[in-house]
Amino acid sequence: MSLPFLEGLNSPQHEAVTLPRQSALVLAGAGSGKTRVLTTRIAWLISTGQASPHSLLAVTFTNKAAREMLTRISGMLPINTRGMWVGTFHGLSHRLLRTHWREAGLPQLFTILDSQDQLSLVKRFLKDLKVDDQKYAPRQVQYFINANKEEGLRPSAVEATDDFRRRLLEFYSAYEDLCRREGVVDFAELLLRSFELLSEDEILRQHYRARFQHVLVDEFQDTNRLQYQWLQLLAGESNAVFAVGDDDQSIYAFRGARSANMQQFERDFGVERVIKLEQNYRSHGNILDAANALIRQNRMRLGKNLWTSEGAGEPLRLYRAPSDTAEATFIVDEIRMLAAEGVALTDIALLYRSNAQSRVLEHALFSASVPYRVYGGLRFFERQEVKHALAYLRLIANPDDDGALLRVINFPARGIGTRTLEQLQGTAQGMGASLWQAACQRGGKGARITASGKGLEGFVELIERLRAATEGLPLPEAIEHVIEMSGLAAYYNAEREAAERMENLAELVNAAAAFVSEQDRGILPAGEAFDAETAAVPETELTAFLNHAALEAGERQAGPGTDCVQLMTVHSAKGLEFHTVFISGLEEGLFPHENSLTEADGLEEERRLMYVALTRARRRLYLSFAQSRMLHGQTRYNMASRFLKEIPPELTRRIGGFAVESPFARPYATVPAGPQGPPFVRETRLVASGLRVGQSVVHPKFGAGVIVGAEGRGDDARVQVSFRNAGVKWLALEYAKLTPA
DNA sequence: CTAGCTGCTGTTTTT
């Protein structure tokens, strides 16, 4: 049998693809054909008869990656991919829970909470409990809950080491109660709940283990503890897990990813040989050399060196700008030049560390009429008006969803204020019921005679009318009705900036139409028919759509048709490649981000992030930084990022004229970074009062440190000091008693 | 009850 898709694989790729059924680890560098190996292996397993689509499960982290995988497989094999389980950890977990909601102890029509919804739920009950939000910030409580869930820990399993944590645990428990009462499930819960389902239900576990003979995992370095355990549970002793990953591209440790899972996987799953893919098919030599040199500074690595058979290519271009706006102008000028040379705008990416940085760049692009597209930031399903519309839909699907109710009970305004709401909440508490049930009672009794359409009564009536009017309608039409009848349309039409909001609402209808038709064609993994043997009642179309909205926040909204420059954070650039890449804002404090310096392993993660950024470029790479930058409404003066010095100067070319005291003058090796990294401090800048960046100082309380940054002048002057034992702090020069050491 | 204002705070990355 000839297998055309095996042609052109290099030898480690070929080995990985055709490995006999066993657990295997593939260490795949950036641009080394990772996805190709994964999908080709699936094609190989199927076409050689070693596996049926039915016995395959492939898991990724993003919906995009899952889709990409399905597309490629269909391109190689003329099979129906429907029998395969391909999706994200969350998507697959969701599917398990949807099928086995009863066994998992969930209501049949449970809905999914995205992180925004989760946060507002947390805020809500913290307020009810009258918690001091100075001491317990909602975001921290949310983080605490998620972090524990991602370790696989329920409240009872978490140790309360002190009063503070004891309190947090109470919140965690209270939060769980609330979720149960409202029939909602957050992201982490999807995983944890499905994990518990499989671990507690022997029969189900055996069933799925018998089914999924082959489990394939993409981006293995991004798995957290719970996901690892989930895989272990699903695979059991006898099934083969084929894991692909790159420890150097682990950039999600901040949310629990453990690249150490790769080493643990080797041991736990009896991996005989680790296959390394080191040949890079993406970038020219100089770019790879730079990336290799940079990542070599990390100590915690499995070890890997990328190479290419292509030439060295152009040197990397370094640019120092006096200000963030100047940096943006420079970038735009270069883009126009590139465009004139025939580089497609779509093939140019502007990368930055944090979303806030896109503003300046957008402004410059806009002024120069260069079309661009920003990824990330506010996603489609997270927009206010869309959330409102979805909240009405959620209420139709599940009236006990208090979060949804609170969101729209008085939006558009219908005379229900804090007072009414308080009473309502009181009633609900008394009844031990949802707000909706309480509202039905109060509104239903018609206690007050109000103009129809107003007050609680009006709201209850409205929702009931909505439910009646949309019943049996095709989803897109139902949504149109909701937008009209709820008053959202009237409200936004009256607003000044209505146009965009109305467009988004119209787009929501389109999204529903697209969802329905894709589901009919079986494209969406979520919409697949359930296992015959479990014969679950399928969720309604509406619930399916709502969960789709939560699970897939609407990654892309603009039509991909137009030729435009791509703006995104480095995180969201992972997995992509471009002819030309600009990495901007390469400044100490920004990239590496100052918050990372106080975290364990923080600097190494930042460096991996930089590594990811560098390896996105195929042909041309620009690295730039600005000496001053507006941040949070203040001008800050930053030094060049230490990462710039970790790139060998012979690979680079400075453009735009540098001063003699160039921060690029010296390779990293001469200034070793300590554990907290003080930082490379070549460039000296007078701050004030004789102190300068780079100077060693002593503080009466914090001890010895080095000045790593400065901002403001005169009385406002502040310096950032990295203390040997006290971390990095900003100090006002006026007050801090700093003495030169 | 609503709307509009003020003052405060929190700012990394996101499935």
Place this chain on the structure above:
DNA sequence: CAGCAGCTAG
């Protein structure tokens, strides 16, 4: 410079 919570005037 946001976005949000809380307050005040209508």
